Amino acid sequence: MAYRQGLDTDTVLQAAIEIADVQGVEQVTLAALAAKLNVKTPSLYNHIKGLPALRKQLSHLSLIRIKEAMVEAVLGKAGDDALLAAGFAYVNFARKQPGLYDAMASLPDFGDPDLQQASNNVVGFMLRLLEPYALSEEDALHVVRGFRSVVHGFASLELKNGFRMELERDESLRRLLTTYLRGLRTAD
Amino acid sequence: MAYRQGLDTDTVLQAAIEIADVQGVEQVTLAALAAKLNVKTPSLYNHIKGLPALRKQLSHLSLIRIKEAMVEAVLGKAGDDALLAAGFAYVNFARKQPGLYDAMASLPDFGDPDLQQASNNVVGFMLRLLEPYALSEEDALHVVRGFRSVVHGFASLELKNGFRMELERDESLRRLLTTYLRGLRTAD
């Protein structure tokens, strides 16, 4: 009712994250957002460019936060320990903020420069973790693709309820990561 | 214009697949579908229950086809050879029918009985491939989760353009799969 609600971009973004995490990313609509913020839909345009732009910002934030979570997790660790911790941090982020993670994972177009840079930061972080392994640049890049596939695949299937069997999920993840790392260590 | 267009459920489904593969799954709208089939939107309701039901059918079909592709790929193969072939068949399916694959991967609710059964068939197929490894039931289920994570993660990242580096993709996939399989073979 009050003419000034005191909104800003961050508040809108935060509300969008909450809706995404609680109700699912497909429920992040301008209508739902406006209702949550006690504002009419068009008012949101003072703070965001539109729905696609909002989704892009969510993706961007998600990439940044996921990298932060991994950085925090590997402090004081190196080698397989660090990779294992980073893998768990990745999946745990997706568990804690399923909507935000989904916003990142389900963005159709990854061509945006901001997103590319955030994505490059994640890749750069993983390359750092691989330094002790003394791989060639090409080998390291293949491993980064492999590692990302592993953790994203696991997180994604788990979130979509793809694992319906009664079976410890952390144990599945631990085995997946250690199996992959063991394979890296071993020559054919 | 003609009053009977000769539509049936399969035709509608096929058109939906084409839109999904060419324009992306988010472009599969009843409006686009009706336009493609030279029909008004409400007419589609004679053949499908609605958009959510259509998407569910796409997911179902995708699960069936992906299993068929893997079955075909492993004929005459066993052990690591079979798993490698199945992994490539999985990813190649996603490459050939990106929209159909995405429809499967991005379905919010996997609780439907039809989908569960189709999904169980995929799991059952993978368990068969693991028979030569003589794992316990629990071990085998963990491996199935791992393998699905690996191939889905790779396919998903590749489709979303997550691999922007100039680097052979098939080589990345081959390394990922063989590394995982090598890890399975090796004890710690």
Place this chain on the structure above:
DNA sequence: TATAATAACTAATGATATTAGTTTTGTCAA
């Protein structure tokens, strides 16, 4: 051939995003 089932249609409703133009409020400089 008459009737029933079916597949198309039109019309209407409600949700959504977006744009244009308006009003109110807060801030800042004269």
Place this chain on the structure above:
DNA sequence: TTGACAAAACTAATATCATTAGTTATTATA
């Protein structure tokens, strides 16, 4: 202190969708 301007809310309008209700034409069948 006040007046002007920028910003943030608003209303109104449009366009796109999905969906439902009710109607008409076609096909199949009894």
